[in-house]
Amino acid sequence: MLVKVCGLMNREDVTAAVENGADYIGFVFAESKRRITYNHAAEISAHVPDSVQKVGVFVNPSVEEVLEAVSAVKLDMIQLHGDESPEFCSLMPKPVIKAFSISDQSDLDQMKHYQVAHILADAPGADYRGGSGHTFDWSILNNSGTKVILAGGLTPGNVAEAIKETSPLGVDVSSGVETDGHKDHEKINAFIREAKGSC
Numbered sequence: 001m002l003v004k005v006c007g008l009m010n011r012e013d014v015t016a017a018v019e020n021g022a023d024y025i026g027f028v029f030a031e032s033k034r035r036i037t038y039n040h041a042a043e044i045s046a047h048v049p050d051s052v053q054k055v056g057v058f059v060n061p062s063v064e065e066v067l068e069a070v071s072a073v074k075l076d077m078i079q080l081h082g083d084e085s086p087e088f089c090s091l092m093p094k095p096v097i098k099a100f101s102i103s104d105q106s107d108l109d110q111m112k113h114y115q116v117a118h119i120l121a122d123a124p125g126a127d128y129r130g131g132s133g134h135t136f137d138w139s140i141l142n143n144s145g146t147k148v149i150l151a152g153g154l155t156p157g158n159v160a161e162a163i164k165e166t167s168p169l170g171v172d173v174s175s176g177v178e179t180d181g182h183k184d185h186e187k188i189n190a191f192i193r194e195a196k197g198s199c
């Protein structure tokens with residue numbers, strides 16, 4: 001089970017994610033309470049081993065913005081969390097994780113048009129386009145036959161059940177490993193243990 005820990009904002013949290021076994025770590029460059037600058041992301045991730053993929057999260061960026069971030073942070077993957085088209089995804093300089101908000105069965109149809117590395121199934125956004133901490137109806141994914149990265153409101157307490165219900169390729173968490181708006185290293189440890197122990 002692949003695990004991505006997203007919304008990291010300091011070196012200690014990056015280290016906690018990496019040492020506890022995260023496969024992907026995410027930095028939010030879109031509008032968010034977790035937004036950081038390219039330089040800050042580069043600084044706090046300079047020590048990350050090559051085995052851990054560094055993912056930049058964007059919402060409707062320009063190609064130039066992505067190129068600048070990839071170069072500054074040495075990103076391995078691009079997560080697109082907005083209304084980006086299949087054509088836009090094909091212009092990306094690194095493998096793409098394309099996020100979709102899942103409300104009903106019709107949301108699965110648009111995924112089929114995207115030739116990307118991974119599809120990420122998330123709850124509809126609240127204040128921002130992601131990172132709401134809300135779950136969606138996982139049963140919608142059951143008939144899709146698509147191996148997705150599951151996101152949206154996952155926590156150490158529900159991730160095992162989510163994996164059992166949806167058999168995803170991976171899971172992605174941000175809010176669910178925070179306490180009072182800050183990453184909580186015990187929750188990061190518990191989340192990754194639960195996720196990796198469930199398969």
Ligand SMILES: O=C(O)c1ccccc1N[C@@H]1O[C@H](COP(=O)(O)O)[C@@H](O)[C@H]1O
Pocket residue numbers: 006007026028030031032033034035057059081120122128129130131132133134151152153154172173174175176
């Ligand atoms: O984390 C954010 O603040 C964020 C902002 C804008 C777009 C995406 C964002 N994060 C992604 O949202 C999902 C779900 O997060 P949560 O676990 O429900 O808090 C996840 O894919 C994050 O990568």
